[in-house]
Amino acid sequence: MFSHRWRFGWDRVSEVDLFADRHETSAETLSQAIRAAMSEEPDSDGSVLFGQLQGTVVGLRYYTGVVNQGEMVGLVRQPQNPYDRNAVMVANIYGNQVGHIKRELAAAMAYVMDNNLAKVDGVVHWGTKNKFTMPVMLSFWGREENKNAVIECMARRGYKLNTAGSLNQHKDGEKEAAESVGTPLLLHQKQALSWMCARENQSALPPFWEKRGELYYNTLTCFSTKDIPERVRGGILADDMGLVSDIHTCTYFTHICLHTLSSNCMLLPGFKSVKEKFDYAVMLEIFVYLFVCADVESSIPDTVDDPSARTTLIICPLSVLSNWLDQFEQHVCANVKLNVYLYYGSERNRSKKFLSSQDVVITTYNVLSADFGNKSPLHGINWLRVVLDEGHIIRNPNAQMSKAVLGLKAQRRWILSGTPIQNSVKDLWMLLAFLRLKPFDVREWWYRVIQRPVIQGDRAGLQNLQTLVKCITLRRTKSSEVNGRPLVSLPEKTVCVEQVELSQAEREEYELARNEGRNTIRRYVLVCLYMLRQHCCHPDLLAKISSDLGATATPAELRERLIEKLRLVLASGSDEECSVCLDSVRLPVITHCAHVYCRPCIAQVISTEQNVARCPLCRSEIKTSELVEFPQEEMEEENGTSSEKWRTSSKVQALMGNLLRLRCEDSSIKFLVVSQFTRFLTILEAPLREHGFSFVRLDGTMSQKRRTQDSPAIMLLSLKAGGVGLNLTAASHVFLMDPAWNPATEEQCIDRCHRLGQTRKVVVTKFIVKNSVEENMVKIQRQKQDLVEKAFGSTNTDRKTSRIDDIKSLMEL
DNA sequence: ACCGCCGGGTGCC
DNA sequence: ACCGCCGGGTGCC
Structure with a gap:
């Protein structure tokens, strides 16, 4: 398992690295519709591999779906199967049925799958040529807490999950990035445009597909098919917003289209060349040409194309609708008759005939999803091209908008987005699904092949993801370079910093507020840490109080509670240090601003000030009358109240275990037990007594008489008590019950017995609670x-x- | 022979 | 499926 932090790290790394170095172009093909039924949301990120199991696929002779060696297969429940409601169907990437999981195994799997206890993956490693049945390696994935239930459930039906085996079922990618198609000599716009043109027209294979003999083979899933995988006619334009214009992406988009045209010399007769002189008016003419006059290129035979499709549908957020309209209004020449229709508002024309006769239809995501499922004319039209502006809007696949967008029929698809991945790898799936990039448009495959490996830190998975994104995305930034030259030349930018001085009054108020806040937080953090450290030793060390400072408290309330906490902490024997004498606090008092000092120290500070005394730490005003102190009685009372009923703790157990074992080995050995919590030492007395250990306390709470009685086996020592010079060479084994801030303090303590006069080997045992502040x-x-x-x-x-x-x-x- | 054994027909869920 | 299972044919050695 990877730690949470680690996973998060990968997620972030992928986000950063994905778009590094992206001005290279690549040629892949595109796809058309693949509407597989299996698109249940994978219950993603925390998945762990429960185990694997060799299963059998039966009934091969009845189905046409074939698989290759090593090919991933999908497992789909068929609760409606008339012969067996537990049926589990086996299908290849294109959704062609291969067979069924044999009955008994299916019954066991059905339970696990239907109750969402695990996701099951299948890979066929061998036996792909079999006529009747073939073996399939099943992997069970799910949340840790379901692991045992799944293993048990399968075991009950006689299927033993192999949990020991290695989990590298991912053979790592031999995949190289697709060959660059870009012409390095072009300007960045041209480069972008030729890229776009290529994306709409080229016929190269999509990422991870290659031709093998007569077949097309997917190197990640090992699936192969006779038919050329459908091309993705489009992609993601993720150029940095600042790159081309500050107006809007649509400007850039049209911009790009302009260059596409000019670089490809596809101007209509009568259009002027725009290679040199280039303004938005001309640009829009080109836009008209490229996006409106449909058959941009027909050199590639495409059976899926509907030649009658002529309309480009642009979907954008309402906020930028006007930008698109402005662009069209401003830049379309009078002599170009371009039908642009704004599909918006209650009076919108819902006629399919009318809409599909337009050149451009513009609408919003909201209108689209409102229409969806309600005799939506937009969904009945075969669009030439669909453009999603601010495409990251549809990153949540469960949103109505996203479903509405996926339901559109189009030949070419584009996504404009400055931030295609906003939070995590997951965001990318919708975009791939919209582009219909096979086989990742089916959620299950995306999840298995990319998302899960990436999230679990698989390097090959990350590399695959990068390759994938690289193939369909164009992203450059202002600082991108082409052949060592900056991509764009921008006017010089100067950033000046002018320093402003606060007035004295402002400054004083500011400092006051700052110190107040900072110190409150610091103190609170310290208190929290202190409590955690107490927890590590024994739960009863904690004073029983409501434990939060409350998010909505006023500063005054906050201070009150903070002081209260400090009181409790000090009352249970703190190692707080006094900022005046820099030693452990003696006779502690707490100021109104929640700082702790020795009473004599702070009294001296106050007395030396003529007028207003200020806190040495935060410079708040302090008065003797406001100091909160701790009478000795209170500390003892605290002792008494919290020890209603003795109980043990893991650390107590650890100590006792050691003591008993060592006493058996050598009954003459003497121990020094050290803690900074005196109350912890008190707690330890009970089990020591119970097991017949003689002991003394060296922290002053024990009376002098008992200290001098005959030589005890154990000495209980408070880390800071006892003072210097205490010679404890009688002890040869030191137990440090809890770590100190300062290693030197521990060293001093150990040196009390590891010094001249010691005759035995000295052994020191430090107890550290795993996975805690102590570590x-x-x-x-x-x-x-x-x-x-x-x-x-x-x-x-x-x-x-x-x-x-x-x-x-x-x-x- | 109300059996056992043999060999052909057959075969997912 | 070079299996298992079913059901008909058959029947000392």
């Missing part, structure tokens, strides 16, 4: 040690800032 603290300790080794002597200010960095890295910010 992160250890990392930070290590970094600190590295730092210390590299450069000696860090100042106090360094210490302060690094503390904040510690917090950041702890929270993985």
